[in-house]
Amino acid sequence: xxxxxxxxxxxxxxxxxxxxxxxxxxxxxxxxxxxxxxxxxxxxxxxxxxxxxxxxxxxxxxxxxxxxxxxxxxxxxxxxxxxxxxxxxxxxxxxxxxxxxxxxxxxxxxxxxxxxxxxxxxxxxxxxxxxxxxxxxxxxxxxxxxxxxxxxxxxxxxxxxxxxxxxxxxxxxxxxxxxxxxxxxxxxxxxxxxxxxxxxxxxxxxxxxxxxxxxxxxxxxxxxxxxxxxxxxxxxxxxxxxxxxxxxxxxxxxxxxxxxxxxxxxxxxxxxxxxxxxxxxxxxxxxxxxxxxxxxxxxxxxxxxxxxxxxxxxxxxxxxxxxxxxxxxxxxxxxxxxxxxxxxxxxxxxxxxxxxxxx
Ligand SMILES: Cc1cc2nc3c(=O)[nH]c(=O)nc-3n(C[C@H](O)[C@H](O)[C@H](O)COP(=O)(O)O)c2cc1C
Numbered sequence: 001x002x003x004x005x006x007x008x009x010x011x012x013x014x015x016x017x018x019x020x021x022x023x024x025x026x027x028x029x030x031x032x033x034x035x036x037x038x039x040x041x042x043x044x045x046x047x048x049x050x051x052x053x054x055x056x057x058x059x060x061x062x063x064x065x066x067x068x069x070x071x072x073x074x075x076x077x078x079x080x081x082x083x084x085x086x087x088x089x090x091x092x093x094x095x096x097x098x099x100x101x102x103x104x105x106x107x108x109x110x111x112x113x114x115x116x117x118x119x120x121x122x123x124x125x126x127x128x129x130x131x132x133x134x135x136x137x138x139x140x141x142x143x144x145x146x147x148x149x150x151x152x153x154x155x156x157x158x159x160x161x162x163x164x165x166x167x168x169x170x171x172x173x174x175x176x177x178x179x180x181x182x183x184x185x186x187x188x189x190x191x192x193x194x195x196x197x198x199x200x201x202x203x204x205x206x207x208x209x210x211x212x213x214x215x216x217x218x219x220x221x222x223x224x225x226x227x228x229x230x231x232x233x234x235x236x237x238x239x240x241x242x243x244x245x246x247x248x249x250x251x252x253x254x255x256x257x258x259x260x261x262x263x264x265x266x267x268x269x270x271x272x273x274x275x276x277x278x279x280x281x282x283x284x285x286x287x288x289x290x291x292x293x294x295x296x297x298x299x300x301x302x303x304x305x306x307x308x309x310x311x312x313x314x315x316x317x318x319x320x321x322x323x324x325x326x327x328x329x330x331x332x333x334x335x336x337x338x339x340x341x342x343x344x345x346x347x348x349x350x351x352x353x354x355x356x357x358x359x
Contacts, residue, residue: 001206001232002212004016004229004233004234004235005234007172007212007234007235008212008234008235010171010212011151011171011172011212011234011235012068012128012151013041013234013235014039014040014041014067015039015040015041015235015347016225016228016229016233016234016235016236016350017035017039017040017041017225017235017236017238017343017346017347018040018041018043018070018214018235018236018237018238019031019032019035019040019041019042019043019237019238019239019242019339019343020043020045020182020216020237020238020239020242021043021044021045021046021070021071021072021131022045022182022239022242022243022248022326023045023046023047023048023049023072023074024045024048024250024324024326025249025250026045026239026242026243026248026249026250027042027043027044027045027242027248027249028247028248028249029057029060029061029063029064030064030247031242031245031247031248031249031339032044032061032064032065032069033061033064033065034245034247034338034339034340034343035242035339035340035343036065036067036068036069037065037067037340038339038340038341038342038343038344039343039344039347040343040346040347041068041069041070041129042061042065042069042070043069043070043071043072043129043131043237044057044058044061044069044070044071044072044127045072046071046072046073046118046122047072047073047074047118049118050114050117050118051114051117051118051120051121052121054071054118054121054122054125055121055124055125058071058121058125058126058127062126068127068128068129069127069128069129070127070128070129070130070131070153071122071125071127071129071130071131072130072131072132072133073115073118073119073122073130073131073132074115074132074133074134075115075132075133075134075135075136075137075138075187076113076115076116076135076138077113077115077134077135077300077301079110079112079113080110080274080298080299080300080301080302081299083298083299083302085295085296085297085298086107086298088295088296089296089297089298089303089306090104090105090107090306091296092287092288092296093105093306093307093310096284096287096310096322097309097310100310100313100314100317100319100322102309102310102313105306105309105310106309108298108302108303108305108306109305110301110302110305111305115138119141119144122145123144123145123148127150128149128150128151129150129151129152129153130145130150130151130152130153131152131153131154131155131174132153132154132155133154133155133174133176133183133185134155134183134185134187134275135187136154136164136165136168136187137152137154137168137170139168139169142168142169142170143169146169151171151172152169152170152171153170153171153172153173153174153214154168154170154173154174155173155174155176155185155216156173156174156175156176156185156205157175157176157177157178157184157185157186157191157194157195157196157201158186158188158189158194158196158201159201159204159205159208160188160189161185161186161187161188161194162175162205162208162209162213163208163209164188165209166209166210166211170211171211171212172211172212172213172214172234172235173205173209173211173212173213173214174213174214174216174237175198175201175202175205175206175213175214175215175216175233176198176201176216176217176237177196177197177198177199177200177201177202177215177216177217177218178194178195178196178197178198178217178268178278179197179198179217179218179278179328179329179330180198180216180217180218180239180278180328181239181240181243181266181278181279181326181327181328181331182239182277182278182279182326182328183273183275183276183277183326184268184275184276184277184278186276191275191276192276195268197217197218198215198216198217198218198219198228199227199231201217202215202228202231202232202233203231203232205232206231206232206233207232212233212234212235213232213233213234214233214234214235214236214237215228215231215233215235215236215237216236216237216238216239217328218328218329218330219236219238219241219330220238220240220241220330220333220334221241221333221345221346221349222345222346222347222348222349222350222351222352222353223349223353224236224330225346225349225350225353226350226353226354226357229350229354230357238346239326239328240258240327240328240330240331240334241330241333241334241342241346242339242342243255243258243326243327243334244258244259244334244335244336244337245336245337245338245339245342246336246337246338246339247338247339248339251314251315251316251318251323252318253314253315253318253319253320253323254315254320254323254325254326255336256320257280257282257320257323257325257327258280258325258327258331258334259334259335259336261280261325261327261331261332262332263329263330263331263332265280265281266278266279266280266281266327266328266329266331267279267281267285269285269289270289270297270303271284271285271288271289271297271303271307272284272285272303272304272307272311272324273300273301273303273304273307273324274297274298274299274300274301274302274303274304275300275304277324277326278326278327278328278329279324279325279326279327280325280327280331282320282321282322282323282325283321283322284307284310284321284322284323307324310322311323311324
C-alpha cells in the first residue's frame with residue numbers, strides 16, 4: 001500500500017484535512033477560503049445551486065484564495081415514482097406551517113434534474129476537485145473533469161460501492177461511515193443496512209480498492225485524523241466540526257443545537273428530504289416519522305421540496321425544532337471558532353498524536 005503522503009501527492013492535496021461539501025449553505029466562500037489558507041482543502045456542496053449560482057460561488061472563492069478548491073454535486077437522480085402518500089405527507093406539515101404563520105404546504109412538483117447544467121458550470125468554475133455523492137458519477141462527467149485536469153472523488157458507504165466507484169474511474173474513494181452528519185451516500189442495496197461505522201469501513205475499503213481512500217464520519221480532531229490514517233486512509237473529509245465555525249453559513253439555531261446536543265441525540269432520518277441523513281433529533285423528525293403513523297414521507301427530492309418553505313421560515317425565526325439539524329455523532333467535540341484556527345489545530349493535533357504513538 002502506498003504511504004499516505006504518496007497518496008496525498010497523487011491527489012494534489014497539501015494536507016489530510018478536507019472540509020466536507022455541505023449543500024444548503026454551510027460551506028460559504030469565506031469558509032472554503034479560510035480552510036484553504038490554513039492548509040486544508042475547502043469544498044462547496046453545490047447540489048442545490050443553479051449553474052449561475054455555482055459560477056458566482058466559485059468566483060467569490062477565487063477572489064479570496066488562489067489555492068485549489070472542490071465542488072460537489074448529487075449524481076443525477078432518477079425522477080421519483082408515484083407518491084400515493086402525498087396527501088398524508090402534506091397533512092403532516094399543516095400544524096407546523098400554522099405554527100409559523102405559513103399558508104398550507106403546496107404539492108411539490110419534480111422540476112427535473114439539475115445535474116447537467118450544474119456540471120457545465122462546475123467545469124468552468126476553476127475547481128480542482130469534482131466529487132459526487134448518491135450514485136456513480138456519469139461516465140462522461142468523469143472523462144470531462146479529468147480532461148480539465150480535475151481530480152474526481154466519489155462517496156461510498158460499503159466495500160461494493162467503493163469498488164464500483166473505482167471501476168467508474170474515480171481518483172479516490174470517500175469512505176463515509178454511519179457516524180457521518182448529513183445525507184448518506186449509499187447507492188447499492190438497502191440504505192438501512194449500509195450503516196457500517198468509519199472504523200470498520202475504512203480498512204475494508206482500503207483493502208478492496210487501489211485508489212486512495214478518504215475517511216469520513218465522526219472525525220473531529222487530530223485523534224480522529226491520526227486514527228483514519230492508521231486505518232489506511234490518506235485524508236479525512238470532515239463536516240460537523242466545520243459547522244460551528246464563524247464562517248459556516250447555517251442558521252444560528254443549527255449551530256446552537258450542535259453545541260448543546262449529546263452524542264446520542266442524533267439519528268438517521270428521511271423526514272426532511274426523503275433520503276436518509278443524520279441530524280440532531282427534533283420535534284419535526286419525531287412527528288413526521290412517528291412509528292405509529294408511518295408512510296408520510298415522499299421520495300427524494302419531493303420531500304425535500306415539500307419541507308423547504310418550512311425549513312427556510314424556521315431558519316429565519318430561529319426555530320430549531322423545524323430545521324434539518326444535520327450533524328454527526330462526534331458533535332460534542334465541535335466548538336465555536338474561526339475555521340483557520342480549527343484547521344491549524346487539526347494539523348497540529350494530528351502530528352502530536354502521531355509523535356505520541358511513535359513513542
Ligand atoms: C450539513 C451537512 C451537509 C452535507 N452535505 C453534503 C453534500 O452536499 N455532499 C456530500 O457529498 N456530503 C455532504 N455531507 C456529508 C459530508 O460529506 C461528510 O460525509 C460528513 O459530514 C462526515 O461526517 P461528520 O459530519 O461526522 O464529519 C454533509 C454533511 C453535513 C453535516
